[in-house]
Amino acid sequence: xxxxxxxxxxxxxxxxxxxxxxxxxxxxxxxxxxxxxxxxxxxxxxxxxxxxxxxxxxxxxxxxxxxxxxxxxxxxxxxxxxxxxxxxxxxxxxxxxxxxxxxxxxxxxxxxxxxxxxxxxxxxxxxxxxxxxxxxxxxxxxxxxxxxxxxxxxxxxxxxxxxxxxxxxxxxxxxxxxxxxxxxxxxxxxxxxxxxxxxxxxxxxxxxxxxxxxxxx
Amino acid sequence: xxxxxxxxxxxxxxxxxxxxxxxxxxxxxxxxxxxxxxxxxxxxxxxxxxxxxxxxxxxxxxxxxxxxxxxxxxxxxxxxxxxxxxxxxxxxxxxxxxxxxxxxxxxxxxxxxxxxxxxxxxxxxxxxxxxxxxxxxxxxxxxxxxxxxxxxxxxxxxxxxxxxxxxxxxxxxxxxxxxxxxxxxxxxxxxxxxxxxxxxxxxxxxxxxxxxxxxxx
DNA sequence: CAATTAGTTTAGACAAATCTAAAAAAAATA
DNA sequence: TATTTTTTTTAGATTTGTCTAAACTAATTG
Numbered sequence: 291x292x293x294x295x296x297x298x299x300x301x302x303x304x305x306x307x308x309x310x311x312x313x314x315x316x317x318x319x320x321x322x323x324x325x326x327x328x329x330x331x332x333x334x335x336x337x338x339x340x341x342x343x344x345x346x347x348x349x350x351x352x353x354x355x356x357x358x359x360x361x362x363x364x365x366x367x368x369x370x371x372x373x374x375x376x377x378x379x380x381x382x383x384x385x386x387x388x389x390x391x392x393x394x395x396x397x398x399x400x401x402x403x404x405x406x407x408x409x410x411x412x413x414x415x416x417x418x419x420x421x422x423x424x425x426x427x428x429x430x431x432x433x434x435x436x437x438x439x440x441x442x443x444x445x446x447x448x449x450x451x452x453x454x455x456x457x458x459x460x461x462x463x464x465x466x467x468x469x470x471x472x473x474x475x476x477x478x479x480x481x482x483x484x485x486x487x488x489x490x491x492x493x494x495x496x497x498x499x500x501x502x503x504x505x506x507x
Numbered sequence: 508x509x510x511x512x513x514x515x516x517x518x519x520x521x522x523x524x525x526x527x528x529x530x531x532x533x534x535x536x537x538x539x540x541x542x543x544x545x546x547x548x549x550x551x552x553x554x555x556x557x558x559x560x561x562x563x564x565x566x567x568x569x570x571x572x573x574x575x576x577x578x579x580x581x582x583x584x585x586x587x588x589x590x591x592x593x594x595x596x597x598x599x600x601x602x603x604x605x606x607x608x609x610x611x612x613x614x615x616x617x618x619x620x621x622x623x624x625x626x627x628x629x630x631x632x633x634x635x636x637x638x639x640x641x642x643x644x645x646x647x648x649x650x651x652x653x654x655x656x657x658x659x660x661x662x663x664x665x666x667x668x669x670x671x672x673x674x675x676x677x678x679x680x681x682x683x684x685x686x687x688x689x690x691x692x693x694x695x696x697x698x699x700x701x702x703x704x705x706x707x708x709x710x711x712x713x714x715x716x717x718x719x720x721x722x723x724x
Numbered sequence: 725c726a727a728t729t730a731g732t733t734t735a736g737a738c739a740a741a742t743c744t745a746a747a748a749a750a751a752a753t754a
Numbered sequence: 755t756a757t758t759t760t761t762t763t764t765a766g767a768t769t770t771g772t773c774t775a776a777a778c779t780a781a782t783t784g
Contacts, residue, residue, distance in 0.1 A: 293771090295770080315732090316731070317732080327732060328734085328773070328775095332733095332770095347779085348733080348778090379625055381621070388615075389613070393613060397609065398605075401606055404598070408596055532762090533763085534761060534762080543743065544762060546741070546742050548764085550741075553741095564763075565748090
């Protein structure tokens with residue numbers, strides 16, 4: 291069983307691994323975990339001893355099979371709690387991350403299985419991210435970035451790839467929430483911003499925002 | 508804000524204070540918290556510095572006003588989570604203590620207020636213990652121990668004063684669960700055991716068990 | 725390819741919470 | 755009250771996770 295801190299490292303390494311095939315760098319971890327590179331090196335050595343990561347000096351880390359399992363489990367707990375917070379306690383999707391960050395470390399497999407059942411086995415969290423099943427299996431449907439669509443395309447908003455409160459609040463205000471149908475009316479060549487219609491309204495979405503919105507055609 | 512460990516000490520001191528007017532002893536805390544007296548002394552000093560307890564060497568501790576507030580808050584969180592686990596996730600009343608012990612340390616006042624609302628502002632936890640309201644006010648209705656009743660008395664089972672799984676499972680098996688109506692048929696002089704009828708059945712409850720069952724006449 | 729810069733590791737220290745062993749104080753008892 | 759026993763505290767060490775400063779390695783660039 292891992293400590294609270296070890297779990298945080300595993301989770302961060304897992305998330306950083308998703309963007310790359312290569313090993314995750316010490317500094318990248320340090321930045322995410324809000325600590326110093328020296329501390330990361332110490333922890334990495336510990337995780338390596340426990341066979342949770344593969345590590346060669348100066349080469350960064352990769353999760354081992356068992357490290358990955360542990361990480362996916364944490365992700366599962368985090369996302370289930372987020373669903374609970376939004377669906378049952380009426381939190382907004384931009385308010386749940388920090389609380390779920392604490393709840394995800396509660397150690398009780400039974401608790402999580404029952405929570406999953408109570409929530410009717412949700413497939414995605416409030417931001418559209420897939421929830422691993424109890425065997426760690428992840429729905430690997432990949433959605434398309436809004437920036438990849440062309441004028442005339444129709445689609446459904448399925449998720450986001452940026453989870454900051456600020457970003458989510460902006461989407462909320464603009465009406466760009468999960469499940470909504472959109473139709474691209476135009477792509478502005480000049481700045482790459484997207485003109486689209488949603489619920490009979492015409493809005494303009496900047497490229498910066500659009501690239502973090504995930505669509506199913 | 509207190510650390511996880513500090514919160515545990517405050518909670519234990521609070522519970523030990525309920526049985527006595529006088530200060531709580533170092534050894535008593537050590538036993539409850541599964542640690543050594545030396546460690547308790549260290550922590551007590553720390554809590555005293557933070558003005559959460561009054562402490563004089565060799566004299567034991569008492570919670571200050573602010574220490575008591577903090578403790579009651581923890582108790583509130585613990586009991587609300589227990590209600591959630593039993594009512595929503597279908598845990599049995601003897602299974603929830605350890606999980607609630609972890610959940611009670613999640614720091615988010617908003618979370619607890621919403622959980623309270625979601626649970627419809629319960630007054631008591633699954634063992635009959637009162638849940639402090641958000642201002643820390645506790646329903647101070649005191650129930651009567653089953654051992655205090657006389658033959659012919661009728662009452663309702665309102666709570667228990669012993670929370671071990673073993674005890675609760677025994678009650679469950681015997682049918683002595685919260686809300687049930689009982690009628691005392693006889694008190695056995697020899698061993699102080701209680702003969703009572705519950706749901707048209709006659710059962711015998713040992714004095715040791717009876718003294719931990721709380722009744723409203 | 726030598727020098728600079730960026731990234732990483734080591735060494736040594738620190739804070740929190742714990743421990744053991746020994747000393748000190750308080751309480752119980754003869 | 756003197757002695758024994760119980761309880762509590764102190765002193766010094768340990769573990770976990772962190773830090774700073776300095777040293778080292780790798781990557782970049784002139």
